[in-house]
Amino acid sequence: MEDLSCILFDTLDCIGYNQEMIKYRRRAWENLTPIPTVKFTPITAGSKAEGISTLFQSDIDRMLILKDAICTDKIGEVSKKSNMTVLHTDTSESPHGYTRLKVVSTNGQISRLYLKDSMFESESKDIYVSSSLFASNMKNFAMERFQDCNLSGPAVFSSCQQLTSQDTVLALQCDASKILQKWKSRRRLNSWPPAEVREVAASMLAEVVPVGSKGSCDQWREWRFCFIESELKLTCSLNETQIKLDIILKMVAKDILKNISNEISSYIMKNVTFWLSELLQRVEFRxxxxxxxxxLSLRFLRSCISQRYMPYYMIPGRNLLAERLTDDNRQKLSELLDALLTEGPSLILRLPKLEAAMNVSLASPASIVEHRNRRDMIEKLHLDFGMCWLRHEEDLSYVSILSRIPMLYDIVEKMCHLVMPDYGTCFNNRIPAEYYIAEMLERVKSILS
Known part of the structure; x- marks a missing residue:
């Protein structure tokens, strides 16, 4: 099985999951994150920020954080801050991983504008902010910002021309140092995450997003803790084998488990990777x-589903499977995972992208290396093109962007030569740029998807 593992490892390298490409994507999305505005600090999250998905593979996950509001349990330290709205994270009556937000002061002009219609008075006459009211009010904000959008949970979904789509969550920054210090200092059997990574991750600000605990009678007033930047720090500390494990698990969720339930998300699989990385010695990840x-990961997931409990890595008391699975789905998922474990290595053949690449790899090792070099070059050019496109997404035509940014002509020409052997004919026949660029992007999408 070790030989097959090595083939699988190398095959992942050849289809866009080598360290060089992952780092290239991380740098690209770090550079792409919009400049903070007067109102918001933007954060890119999810698989894009982690560098493990191409532009076409998944939506862009963005978080816009109100700049003049802070949620904290250290009221004495921040309650007197000028020009800041201060909210107390009251976790006394909320499930693990959730909180109510009690208004301490409303000195932030921008946050006061966004929060005022979401406030309500409790039985004790204290003022709180409702997550459900806030999420509903986001629709008005979204309609002003996006032409075509809809709401899904706490996120606003919007399309961005032919390149990709985006999920945007309006959130509040949060000082969750007590939670993070508890996470940092808990007993661990092994050395992951490294002490220096734990130290940095525990020093970062968290976020709260407007979504309550499923099944809670107070769901409408609860907010969920998120640790976007801390978790990204953890992901970036994983070695190559851990990253590839995470990638395969997400493929299993998307290509196999999704046929039974959408509830086993890529985020749940990331938590499986985190837990396994902590529970096993680092030498095992080779x-x-x-x-x-x-x-081992699938057995861990099978056990969690059987027990109806998947501990959230940052707050183990929060159950990531809470209210997610019916008894019927739980039973079917358990049976499917049992079948996958019985199949052994052949389960890889259920993953279309890996099956196709491994067949080529086994039949012609030289061919798969040539494929790697070509696809990586295409993706790097496409990332460079896409970054410029997304920065000017208000433009409605390719030509307008190319005319405003002449340097893109070189990128477009190189991409066209790689994916369109008939490019010279298009150019010589003076076919309008928007037509051959659209065709080029479709071919790139086919290669990188």
């Missing part, structure tokens, strides 16, 4: 052990 680690 190239020849990739398949064995996959089976």
């Amino acid at each position: 190239k020849g052990n990739l398949l064995a680690l996959l089976f």
Whole structure:
């Protein structure tokens, strides 16, 4: 099985999951994150920020954080801050991982504008902010910002021309140092995350987003803690094998488990990777052990589903499976995971992208390396093109962008030569740029999806 693990590891390298491409994507999305405005600090989250998905593979996850509001349990330290709205994170009556937001002061002009219609008076005459009212009010904000959008949970979904779509969450920054210090200091059997990574992750600000605990009678007033930047720090500390394990688990969720339930999300799979990374010695995460680690992960997931409990890595008391699975779905998922574990390495053949690449890799190792070089070059050019496109997404035509940014002509020409052997004919026949660029992007999408 070690030989097959090595083949699988190398195959992932050849389809866009090598360290060089992952780092390239991380840098690209770090550079792409919009400049903070007077109102918001933007954050790119999810698989884009982690560098493990191409532009076409998943939506862009963005968080816009109100700049003049802070949620905290250290009221004495921040209650007198001028020009800041201060909210107390009252967790006394909320499930693990959730909080109510009690208004301490409303000195922030911008946040007061966004929060005022979401406030309500409690039985004790204290003023709180309702998550459900805030999420509903987001629709008005979204309609002003996006032409075509809809709400999904706490996120606003919007399309962005032919390149990608975006989920945007309006959130509040949060000092959750007590939670993070508890996370940092809890007993661990092994050395992941490294002490220096834990120290940095525990020093970062968190966020609260407007969504309550499923099944809670107070869901409408509860907010959920998030640790976007801390978790990104953890992901970036994973080694190559851990990253590839996470990628395969997300493929399993998307290509296999999704046929039974959408509730086993890529985020749940990331938590499986985190837990396994902490529970096993780092020496176990090596190239020849990739398949064995996959089976251990699926057993861990199978156990969590059986017990109806998946601990959230940052706050183990929060159950990521709470109210997610019906008895029927739970039973079917358990049976499917049992079947996958019985199949052994052949379960890889259920993952279309990996199956196709491994067939090429086994039949012609030289061919798959040539494919890697070409696809990586295409993706790097496409990222450079996409970054410029997304920065000017208000433009409605390719030509207008190219005319405003002449340097893009070079990128477009190189991409066209790589994916369109007939490019010279299009150019010589003076076919309008928007037509051949649209065709080029469709071909790039096919290669990178």
